[in-house]
Amino acid sequence: MNVDLALEQLLDARTAEVYTKEELHKKLQRSAETGIPLRVKLGVDPTAPDIHLGHTVVLRKMRAFQDLGHTGVLIIGDYTALVGDPTGRSKTRPQLSYEEIEHNAATYREQVFKILDPERTEIVHNGDWFKKLSFGEVLRLTSRFTVARLLERDDFANRFSKNLPISLHEVMYPIMQAYDSVMVRADVELGATEQTFNILMGRQLQENMGQERQIGLLAPILTGTCGSVRMSKSIGNYIGIAESPSEIFGKTMSIPDNLIGEYLRLASEFEADEVERFERSLSDGSANPRDVKFQLARHLVSLYHGDDAADKAGSEFEQIFSKRDLPDEMPVLELKRDELEEGRIWIVKLLKLANAASSNSNAIGLVQQGAVQLDGARVDADAPDVKIESGMTLKVGKRRFFRIELSN
RNA sequence: GGGGAGAUACCCAAGCGGUCAAAGGGGGCAGGCUGUAAACCUGUUGGCGUAGCCUUCGGAGGUUCGAACCCUCCUCUCCCCA
Secondary structure: OOHHHHHHHHOOOOOOEEEOHHHHHHHHHHHHHHOOOOEEEEEEOOOOOOOEHHHHHHHHHHHHHHHOOOEEEEEEOOOHHHHOOOOOOOOOOOOOOHHHHHHHHHHHHHHHOOOOOHHHEEEEEOHHHHOOOOHHHHHHHHOOOOHHHHOOOHHHHHHHHOOOOOOHHHHHHHHHHHHHHHHOOOOEEEEEHHHHHHHHHHHHHHHHOOOOOOEEEEEOOOEOOOOOOEOOOOOOOOOEOOOOHHHHHHHHHOOOHHHHHHHHHHHOOOOHHHHHHHHHHHHOOOOOHHHHHHHHHHHHHHHHHOHHHHHHHHHHHHHHHHOOOOOOOOOEEEEEHHHOEOOEEEHHHHHHHOOOOOOHHHHHHHHHOOOEEEOOEEOOOOOOEEEOOOOOEEEEOOOEEEEEEEEO
16 A cells, blocks of 8 residues: 555544654554554543444544554543543543443443454453552652643643642543553554643653654544534433434434534545535535435434435435324334223323323423324313323324323 | 632522522523524423422521521632741
């Protein structure tokens, strides 16, 4: 493989910054000559286990390295998760228990191979080395860093200037991440741009400990479905790759129009010229944003669930939202006959049985707002005891449907 | 160690003795509209069979007819001084 071409491929839209391009070129060159693959590190935090589109940007970058013959080293940060990455946070994260972390890590491993090449992936836990360090060794390690240097980090600096707390263990996070790089002898470390500081620390520590420093390759941060802040599970503005086809489809359709380009560029597998064509048609008005979004949604579903699922999700979406029809399949709400009184049930009770309302008040609110329909007829808040027959359809809001089945 | 400031609902943030289930914003949910679960507009957002009642304002006590608001102690955070 031609090194210049490889470099060009690696530095596509999914790369925001490289530290440094020259060094990367050199490493690629040497690897090509010696046949020794580069070790490309990515640390993952098993705090929120579900991989979402935001993670895929960087995972696809790792895949790109793997396709060029290099080795992906995935570090499950079971020990760093005990700290919680303070990146981008104005608050200390809650610490997770070891059991939660293990469970999350397992989920992560399951999902990650939807993108990575298992043949070229090493998975390690950083607890493997951290749990063996003695306190003396920790002290020796920390002596290589200074407080002033650590306070250069944006989020620490911000919090510091706003008089918000910074716990000492949080400061350990970048140090631990840097040490990971040393332990796996990383040639390249991947991460989103918010990881800049941590990754540069790794470079510094590797040099300090007599290794060649790693390349930092930073991916852009994907904006969440809300359109304003980064995609994050804890915020809830995410599209998870393990989510159901209809969820992925629907959530994609719900992104603000001005986000379409970003998703095409960072989260899709469309070729660069296709992306460009889409973007041009959007900006010159020749395409309806809805239609482009529709194609994007189909594409994303097929990436994680296959073409058939994508077709189905697409037609279901049209059925429900364009034609305002009922979906072909809907969850069944089983209702025992003795829940009814003379064939009637209090609508609030029904909503709670369907798990469509969190409380009676919530359910009453929904009814009053006209969000509840039975067989297409709006439930009147003044007549809350509704007659139920088997096979009826309950609709709550625009997108929650249930088929009611009576049983004894 | 000494002095000062603060902790309010999912988040930010008002309130400083009754009219406070608690302003405003964000987020969530819903309705309208539409090209979509975009945008925009409107409503709603502690619990209870829907009436008033119950439980909320860091924790525990206290003062008062009455406390998110006053007092005491405790926990946590920040600032200044050393």
